[in-house]
Amino acid sequence: MIELTDTNSSAIAAAFVHGRTQAGSPAMGMVMTLVIVVDEDVADDAMEAARAASQEHPARVLGVIVGDGRGAAHVNAQVGIGSGWIGETALIRLSGQVVKHADSVVLPLLLPDSPVAVWWPSNPPADPAADPLGALATRRITDAAAASSGKTLAIYSQCESYAPGNTDLAWTRITAWRALLAASLDQHPLKVRRASITSERISPSADLLGAWLSDRLKVPVDRANSSGPGITEVVLETKEGPIRITRTDGKLATFSSPGRPDRPIALKRRDLPELLAEELRRLDEDNVYAATARRLVALGKKK
């Protein structure tokens, strides 16, 4: 770990090269730059998740901690290579006037040619694509479920400000549910008349799942509350009876469908590194998420 105080981008870049040479391999096998915009108190968790995700996507990870904007500008950085990281990492702390110009610190540190992703583990900007750091990236990842205030509306505001390249981890969390629901209709090619979702009271994932079902199936989707964890039941009503997936423990679901016996199926809630790894697998626009976000906004307006 190289500690730099009152430094600048070129010194950080030089530290990267130095660190790589020290590690014995000056060649770069990294596939992207991941910028994490994070508060001091969750920085450790976020960097840990990025470290785990870097197993699958070797990246230059730039953690940017935006501090107090008052006073003289300070840029401090810890630059590290190796020790559990597949790529390389810098944790950059900004304070003073430079917090308004975080992009000026990050821009020179982006890897040539390869894609840039930015991730806000807790409080995302209202319009990520218009954010100066967000504008540097082709992929912008938010997490409405981790918003510290205005939780119920966080996902709506993210969907309203949708721009190509945006996704929310609330969407990533329902991939397994969506896969299972799609598979259930492969097995029962029936017309769905109505759908319902039961979940925790505040669940951006359930909101998105409802919007997705409504968008794809063109049917009304009811919502009910439970004590969780997360989404606990999804029902698709068909003329032959309901297709029902119930999961009360966040791990093992029961799959019931018309004319078939109930079957257990693993449906585990995934943790942050797995979610992040899935997000980083696709670096282009997610069109299905775009359509779902549009539908969620339209449904919200109707109410």
Next chain:
Amino acid sequence: MTNMSAAHSTNPLRDPQDRRLPQIAGPCGLVLFGVTGDLARKKVMPAIYDLANRGLLPPGFSLVGFARRDWANEDFAKVVHDSVRENSRTEFREEVWKQLAEGFRFVPGDFSDDVAFDKLRQTIEELDTTRGTGGNHAFYLAIPPSFFGDVVGQLKEHGLSEGPGDAWRRVVIEKPFGHDLESARELNKVLSDVFPSESVFRIDHYLGKETVQNILAMRFANAMFEPLWNSNYVDHVQITMAEDIGIGSRAGYYDGIGSARDVIQNHLMQLMALVAMEEPTSFDAASLRLEKQKVLSSVVLPKRLDLTTARGQYAAGWAGGEEVVGYLDEQDIPPTSTTDTFAAVKLNIETRRWAGVPFYLRTGKRLGRRVTEVAVVFKRAPHLPFSSTQTEELTENALVIRIQPDEGMTIRFGSKVPGTAMEIRDVNMDFAYGGTFTEVSPEAYERLILDVLLGDPPLFPQHEEVELSWQILDPVLAHWAKKGKPEQYEPGAWGPDSAHAMLARDGRTWRRP
């Protein structure tokens, strides 16, 4: 390389743009013959668990074991549990296990036992009602090929080879696909009497490897390799599959078969076909197969097989710091055995693209290290504006595709040595799969078993390819059969002297992989 069934296209929750959603196999089950064998325990069962863990198996997926053991369903579940615990790639999760374990059944019996096959039919029908497998079943024959005939005959006789309505039945077999052209044809006849050829899935696990599939991506998705990929620039191609171990306890399988039949006929010929083939019009099974067949049918053996092939048997000695016995001293190997444990052949592909570019294929046991790679060695630059002393350390440029281990690609080219003098030396540029896409790449068996269940055939060779490969190899095997004993070679090195002499005659050398 996907095959969307009719159900998928009408499913409103499916969208081709939705690339997050994995392709989950439709309702189905797998019947595994030979559950006690190494293949079943080390590869097939763990791969099934890994698929379930990745959420790629349908709810209700069922696994039926068939063997001559006095087991109940629970005993079978225990065997699967142990094999998964020991050999699965992904972590063991209780809820995944629970999902799978409910679908385990065991049918005890012999391959000639009519009662057992009746019981098998009842079991499958029971699963269709209680588990919703929908009549779709794949029969995985993890058994010696001599029993294939008995088993598929029984399947037919007991009405198991055809499902009800439009349900599918598939059969999965592993190499060896015969031991020469004639026996391969016989085997194919046995299978095709019962199953149509599109329902027979021949597993060549090499083709399930990401690096092998990447040969196609590398060649046909890029602009910078294909222009060089011909006799104008390529001097020759070397394809090597080396193992550092001996035959271990596989004497019964290996003796009489040997390395050429075991490896060259299938893995290396398939690799050669992928490296040498023309661009397919699309990546569907039929187009790929067509191009591979074209290459295989344009292969011509050199006239003097004594000068262009080599074979050997590993002798006793030291390998990797351990004292090892020779092949003839291995357990259950007759001292008169003429089985080859090393084989090398030179093949010519008579097409405009490859005229004059030999393909050297070699494989062996107890060699320097475990490695599989394809090396495309380029011609030297036609003119060097440097003196010979300046380029003394410059050899040919090469592009090496490393199949296993340490999957990736290396490009070797010349570069100036820093300093005031102009001196040029070979350097390597490396792309490591493990460094760029770590951990996502699934085991070859996972990919292939899922493809069987999805009915997606591009990665499975058909009998035409198998027969063409035998057609190439048969004359070599016949030539060797007349020559008596193979040459003994030192263990832990790179094969017999005749193999080195064979390349030296052409003014070339084997790379040290």
